[in-house]
Amino acid sequence: MNFLNGITLLLAYQLVGEVTVRLLGLPIPGPVLGMVMLFITLLIRGYTPEPLNNASSALLSHLSLLFVPAGVGMMVHFDRIASEWLPITLALFFSTLITMVVTAAVMHFTSQWLSPKPSSQSAEGGHDE
Numbered sequence: 438m439n440f441l442n443g444i445t446l447l448l449a450y451q452l453v454g455e456v457t458v459r460l461l462g463l464p465i466p467g468p469v470l471g472m473v474m475l476f477i478t479l480l481i482r483g484y485t486p487e488p489l490n491n492a493s494s495a496l497l498s499h500l501s502l503l504f505v506p507a508g509v510g511m512m513v514h515f516d517r518i519a520s521e522w523l524p525i526t527l528a529l530f531f532s533t534l535i536t537m538v539v540t541a542a543v544m545h546f547t548s549q550w551l552s553p554k555p556s557s558q559s560a561e562g563g564h565d566e
Contacts, residue, residue: 443492450475 454471
């Protein structure tokens with residue numbers, strides 16, 4: 438039952454994201470908005486509920502199965518991929534580069550934001566009492 442509750446929560450956030458995107462006409466995928474909403478909820482709560490943790494761990498353990506449809510799609514559309522290899526390669530290269538730069542920036546600023554700031558008294562040699 439724990440796993441079922443976690444999957445239901447994941448699907449509920451996906452549904453809310455999809456409905457929000459369609460109602461507001463946003464240019465992002467609904468599941469991505471749902472994932473952002475879930476992330477914000479988890480930040481506010483400060484912890485991950487056990488059912489969600491169990492469901493996400495189970496899904497991640499079988500992540501390789503999700504690559505099967507992509508592999509089949511590549512085989513089915515091999516002629517088109519072969520004829521448009523340059524734009525595909527450029528898109529993959531630049532999207533990977535942008536992702537790496539944005540991830541590095543987020544990690545840098547997050548680590549600065551989360552690192553403890555020295556207090557003015559401890560920097561002057563004073564003691565907090």
